[in-house]
Amino acid sequence: xxxxxxxxxxxxxxxxxxxxxxxxxxxxxxxxxxxxxxxxxxxxxxxxxxxxxxxxxxxxxxxxxxxxxxxxxxxxxxxxxxxxxxxxxxxxxxxxxxxxxxxxxxxxxxxxxxxxxxxxxxxxxxxxxxxxxxxxxxxxxxxxxxxxxxxxxxxxxxxxxxxxxxxxxxxxxxxxxxxxxxxxxxxxxxxxxxxxxxxxxxxxxxxxxxxxxxxxxxxxxxxxxxxxxxxxxxxxxxxxxxxxxxxxxxxxxxxxxxxxxxxxxxxxxxxxxxxxxxxxxxxxxxxxxxxxxxxxxxxxxxxxxxxxxxxxxxxxxxxxxxxxxxxxxxxxxxxxxxxxxxxxxxxxxxxxxxxxxxxxxxxxxxxxxxxxxxxxxxxxxxxxxxxxxxxxxxxxxxxxxxxxxxxxxxxxxxxxxxxxxxxxxxxxxxxxxxxxxxxxx
Numbered sequence: 001x002x003x004x005x006x007x008x009x010x011x012x013x014x015x016x017x018x019x020x021x022x023x024x025x026x027x028x029x030x031x032x033x034x035x036x037x038x039x040x041x042x043x044x045x046x047x048x049x050x051x052x053x054x055x056x057x058x059x060x061x062x063x064x065x066x067x068x069x070x071x072x073x074x075x076x077x078x079x080x081x082x083x084x085x086x087x088x089x090x091x092x093x094x095x096x097x098x099x100x101x102x103x104x105x106x107x108x109x110x111x112x113x114x115x116x117x118x119x120x121x122x123x124x125x126x127x128x129x130x131x132x133x134x135x136x137x138x139x140x141x142x143x144x145x146x147x148x149x150x151x152x153x154x155x156x157x158x159x160x161x162x163x164x165x166x167x168x169x170x171x172x173x174x175x176x177x178x179x180x181x182x183x184x185x186x187x188x189x190x191x192x193x194x195x196x197x198x199x200x201x202x203x204x205x206x207x208x209x210x211x212x213x214x215x216x217x218x219x220x221x222x223x224x225x226x227x228x229x230x231x232x233x234x235x236x237x238x239x240x241x242x243x244x245x246x247x248x249x250x251x252x253x254x255x256x257x258x259x260x261x262x263x264x265x266x267x268x269x270x271x272x273x274x275x276x277x278x279x280x281x282x283x284x285x286x287x288x289x290x291x292x293x294x295x296x297x298x299x300x301x302x303x304x305x306x307x308x309x310x311x312x313x314x315x316x317x318x319x320x321x322x323x324x325x326x327x328x329x330x331x332x333x334x335x336x337x338x339x340x341x342x343x344x345x346x347x348x349x350x351x352x353x354x355x356x357x358x359x360x361x362x363x364x365x366x367x368x369x370x371x372x373x374x375x376x377x378x379x380x381x382x383x384x385x386x387x388x389x390x391x392x393x394x395x396x397x398x399x400x401x402x403x404x405x406x407x408x409x410x411x412x413x414x415x416x417x418x419x420x421x422x423x424x425x426x427x428x429x430x431x432x433x434x435x436x437x438x439x440x441x
C-alpha cells in the first residue's frame with residue numbers, strides 16, 4: 001500500500017507553486033502601479049470611493065488570491081494524483097505489455113518521482129513570491145504594533161508610496177534568490193541554520209534603523225524555512241510506512257515537531273561536514289554587522305534630511321519652542337480656522353506643523369487660506385516647503401491674505417506645513433484654514 005505521505009508532499013508542492021505564481025502576478029502589477037502614476041490613476045478610476053487605497057488593495061489582493069490559488073490547487077492536486085496513479089495501475093489493451101510494465105515499475109517509485117520533479121519549482125517560486133508580499137505585510141504589522149491596533153489605511157498607503165524603491169529592490173532580490181534556489185546547494189539542509197542566523201542578524205539591524213535590510217532579512221528567513229521544509233518532505237518521500245502522512249494535527253505532535261526541528265538545526269549547524277559552512281556564515285554576519293554599525297554611526301553624524309520632513313507632534317496646550325528660541329502655539333477657533341500665535345526672536349525661519357497631519361495624503365490636494373492680522377513688511381509666509389527648502393508658495397510682504405494649494409499626484413511626499421520668516425523680531429498672529437480634498441489625479 002502506498003504511503004499517504006507521498007500524496008501529501010505532491011499536493012503540498014503543487015499548492016505552493018500555484019499560490020506563488022498567483023502572488024508573483026499580483027505583485028508585478030503592484031510594482032507597476034507604484035512606479036507609474038498614470039497607471040495608478042487609471043486603476044483608481046475603476047475603484048469605488050473618492051480616494052481609493054490602490055496599493056493597499058493590491059497587498060490584500062496578493063493574500064486573497066494566493067490563498068485561493070493554494071486551496072484550489074490542493075483540490076486539483078488530489079484529483080491529478082489519483083488520475084496519474086490510475087493510469088499506471090489500470091490495465092490497458094495489451095495484457096502482455098501491462099505485465100511487463102508492472103514488473104519493472106513500482107507505483108510508489110512513480111509517485112515519488114512525480115513529487116521530486118516539483119521540488120525545484122516548489123522551492124524557488126515561494127522565495128520569489130516572498131520578495132513581493134512579505135515586506136508590505138511586515139510594514140503593516142509594524143504600523144499596527146505602533147498604533148496599538150489596526151493601523152490607519154491612509155498612513156499605510158502613504159508608507160507604501162514612500163518605500164516604493166525599497167519594495168522594488170526587495171522584489172529584485174527575490175528574483176535573484178529564486179534563481180540561486182534552483183541550484184542544489186541552496187536547497188541543502190545546512191542552509192536552514194545559516195539562513196536563520198543571517199535573518200536574525202539583519203532583522204536586528206533593521207530594527208535599529210537600517211530599514212532597507214528588513215526585506216533582505218525576510219528573504220533569508222524564507223530561504224531557511226524552505227530548506228527546512230524540503231528536508232522534512234524528502235524524509236516523508238523515503239518512508240515505507242503506509243500510515244505515514246495520515247496523522248491528524250495535535251498539540252503534542254506540534255510540540256514534538258518543534259523539538260525535532262531544534263535538534264535538527266543544532267545537528268546540522270555543528271556537524272563536522274557542515275562546520276565550514278557555519279563558520280563562513282557566522283564570519284560574514286560579523287563583517288556585515290561591523291560595516292552596518294559603521295554606516296549607522298556615520299549617518300548619525302550627518303544631518304538627517306528625511307527627519308526634517310516629518311512634522312513634530314504638536315501639543316495644543318503648550319507652545320512649540322524652536323532651536324533658535326522662537327515659539328508658536330496653535331489654537332482651534334471652532335469654525336475650521338487655526339489661530340497661530342508666534343513669538344519670533346531672530347531671522348531664522350519658524351517651521352509650523354499642523355496637529356495630526358504631517359504630509360498631504362497621496363491623490364489628495366491641500367488648500368491653505370492664510371490671513372495675517374497685522375501688516376508686516378518683512379514677514380514672509382511659505383506654504384508647503386519641500387525637503388530642500390525650495391518655496392512652493394510664498395506670501396509676499398505686501399499681502400495680508402493669500403490662498404495656497406498643493407496636490408499630491410506623484411510618488412513624492414509633500415509636507416503639509418508653513419514656514420514663517422521675518423527680519424523684525426516680535427509677536428505675530430496668523431489665521432489659517434486648512435482644507436483637504438480629493439485631487440482627482
